[in-house]
Amino acid sequence: MISVQDLSPAELAALLHFHADAGVGWLLEEEPVDRFAEFEAMKAARQAGRPPQPSVSSPASQAASQVERRSAASAAPPPLAARSPAIPDEQAIDQARFAAESARSLPELKAALEAFNGCNLKNSARSTLFASGNPESGIMVVGPMPGADDDREGAVFAGRSGQLLDRMLAAIGLGRDDILLTNVIPWRPPGNRAPSIPEVDICRPFIDRQIALAEPKILLLLGNFTARFFFGGNETIHALRGQWREIGVGSGAVPAIATLHPQDLLTAPINKRLAWQDLLAFRRRIDAGA
Numbered sequence: 050m051i052s053v054q055d056l057s058p059a060e061l062a063a064l065l066h067f068h069a070d071a072g073v074g075w076l077l078e079e080e081p082v083d084r085f086a087e088f089e090a091m092k093a094a095r096q097a098g099r100p101p102q103p104s105v106s107s108p109a110s111q112a113a114s115q116v117e118r119r120s121a122a123s124a125a126p127p128p129l130a131a132r133s134p135a136i137p138d139e140q141a142i143d144q145a146r147f148a149a150e151s152a153r154s155l156p157e158l159k160a161a162l163e164a165f166n167g168c169n170l171k172n173s174a175r176s177t178l179f180a181s182g183n184p185e186s187g188i189m190v191v192g193p194m195p196g197a198d199d200d201r202e203g204a205v206f207a208g209r210s211g212q213l214l215d216r217m218l219a220a221i222g223l224g225r226d227d228i229l230l231t232n233v234i235p236w237r238p239p240g241n242r243a244p245s246i247p248e249v250d251i252c253r254p255f256i257d258r259q260i261a262l263a264e265p266k267i268l269l270l271l272g273n274f275t276a277r278f279f280f281g282g283n284e285t286i287h288a289l290r291g292q293w294r295e296i297g298v299g300s301g302a303v304p305a306i307a308t309l310h311p312q313d314l315l316t317a318p319i320n321k322r323l324a325w326q327d328l329l330a331f332r333r334r335i336d337a338g339a
Contacts, residue, residue: 182230186229191271291306306334
């Protein structure tokens with residue numbers, strides 16, 4: 050077993066980040082708890098049919114007191130920020146569609162998204178992430194969903210993936226101020242798991258409305274999830290990348306090309322050559338007026 054004393058500061062920081070990304074909020078109780086005494090106190094209470102009355106100084110008394118405090122805390126009314134009650138998926142989709150279609154501008158859509166409580170993903174995420182950058186650019190880059198760094202910092206494409214994306218864009222003469230950058234899913238799924246089909250359907254009206262309001266002339270889709278979301282099918286990003294397709298937006302269509310997500314390139318740097326080909330095709334289409 051490895052002790053904390055055996056870890057370097059960098060290794061300890063990495064371990065703490067791992068626990069934070071996994072959803073661990075704390076590692077220790079605020080007070081030491083004697084679980085054996087707590088169990089005996091609960092057992093005695095059930096047998097007697099009433100709360101135990103041990104001496105104040107006994108461990109069982111301390112454990113019973115902790116149980117009572119926890120029971121009282123659980124019975125207390127939830128704070129205002131408590132989770133919203135679950136609603137049927139179809140009803141949530143209808144609410145999302147109504148909220149999205151009611152927005153007449155991107156700021157209105159952002160406010161509607163932040164006020165929307167019909168998706169369970171919002172309950173476990175720290176941040177609601179919306180499009181950032183220049184909505185007048187005519188260039189839109191869409192990723193899949195927030196990662197741990199994005200959720201923690203409240204920014205789209207933060208951390209190492211964001212740094213690599215900045216370098217990818219800079220290589221074709223673009224920066225974050227030259228594009229509108231967003232995600233399909235505005236909330237980080239717990240543990241970076243894939244969103245469920247109902248969760249995707251609930252989020253769909255918001256990303257569709259973002260594109261409709263931004264009116265981009267061209268789209269760059271990042272990663273397997275994003276490509277499948279817009280193109281359909283179950284093919285991998287290697288089969289979907291590098292091909293121009295039309296995405297229906299309102300009464301019109303927008304040309305879109307998919308490429309590998311920056312995280313894919315961090316995991317397998319050999320694929321950078323493929324992403325570079327896609328980025329060059331994206332640049333050529335921009336220069337041609339999309």
